[in-house]
Amino acid sequence: MIPSAFPHWARAEALGASMQEFASFQDEPPQMRSGTVGKSGFLRLDFEHRSGKTILANLERRVPYMVQRALHCDEQLPGLAYVFLITTTGCLLQGDRLALDINLHPRAQAHLTSQSATKIHAMDANYAAQSQTIALADDAYLEFLPEPVIPHRNARFISDTQISVAPSATLLLSEVIQPGRKHHHPDECFGATVLSVSTAAARPDGISLFAEKLVIEPRRYAMRQTGVMGSFDVLANVILCTPKDKAERIHERVGADVNLAEGAAFGACRLPNDAGLIFKVLGRETAQVKAKVREFWSVVRQEITGAALPPPYLWR
Structure with missing residues (x-):
């Protein structure tokens, strides 16, 4: 765990230096x-709740990160702040260090997504790192559903x-990981060198709830074996932190369900310490995985807020 007192991007710099799987990429x-x-x-x-709606009360940024403004475009939840996360480079390159801090004050409601997929380009030196902190106060509600991660060959x-x-707060956090540009070149499918993705949650008083770490090293461990990806290509990992009831x-x-004919499998299980649920989806194509994540999102939105999802935007 990297101390939150580290200055911004230095938290991301410390990540790779502290993980064994990145020892050879310094x-x-x-x-x-x-x-x-x-x-x-x-x-x-x-984000703060003011006069019946959530506003983006404070914004600090350093390139290549950018946010333009909070929109209130959801007719079912008019007070929900809708924000697009933008990176002006459009991709992640070797040596990139990104840090994202998200804070929701009491009763704030927000939806965060990215402007496009996160493309991690090929690398022949070093690595790219990302550090994220998310803090939700009492009765806050956050949907953080970025577009998929696409690791290129040698990423x-x-x-x-x-x-x-x-x-009393609710966090819906989704991550969709593609195998690479599998229609671009045969070596692009599971062609990344290493992906290491860690998530940990705690209460505001510091009591730990759960921790999960996913390390993908296709050159060391076969991805097509049973218990890993099998015949599937795309993985969605969705974390829901919410009250037990x-x-x-x-x-x-x-x-x-596991449906090999349609190339999809999904299921949810309980997180420890009554923290919520974890929902996982496997699929052969990104569209079917995102559709299943949307179904889960719809159920969460209905149960937590009583509102329905709006129709998908045309560009989604």
Whole structure:
């Protein structure tokens, strides 16, 4: 766990230096050193509930991160702040260090997504790192549903997400990971060198709830074996932190299935310490995985807020 007192992007810099799976990738890129200006993005978003709606009360940023403004475009939840996360580079390169801090004050409601998929380009030196902290106060509600992560051949990426969630708050956090540009070149499918994705959650008083770490090293471990990806290509990992009674109602509605003919499998299980649920989806194509995540999102939205999802936008 990286101390939150670290200055912004330095938290992301410390990630790779502290993880064994990145010990052999400490060399510096010949083009531009890691963490320099333009490669050390920082974004802090503070949301507050005021006069019946949520506003983006505080915004701090450093390129390549950018946010334009909070929109209130959801007719079912008019007070919900809708924010697009933008990176002006459009991709992650070797030596990039990104830090994202999201804070929701009591009763704030927000939906965060990205402007496009996160493309992690090929690397021959160093790695890209991302540090995220998410804090939800009493009765806050956050949907954080970015577009998929696409690791290109030889990509090296480490991500760490630290969550602080009040007992009455709800966080829906989704991550969709594609195998790469599988229709671009045969070696692109599961061609990344290493992906390391960690998530941990605790109460505001520091009591730990759960921790999960996913390490993908296709060159060391076969991805097509049973118990890993098998015949599937795309993985969605969805974490729902919410009060126990709400989590039980959602769990009863979700179910589980493995359908090899259609190339999809999904299911939800309970997180420890009554923290909520974790929902996982496997599929052969991204569209079917995102559709199943949307179904879960719809159930969560209905049970937590009583509102329905709006129709998908045309560009989704």
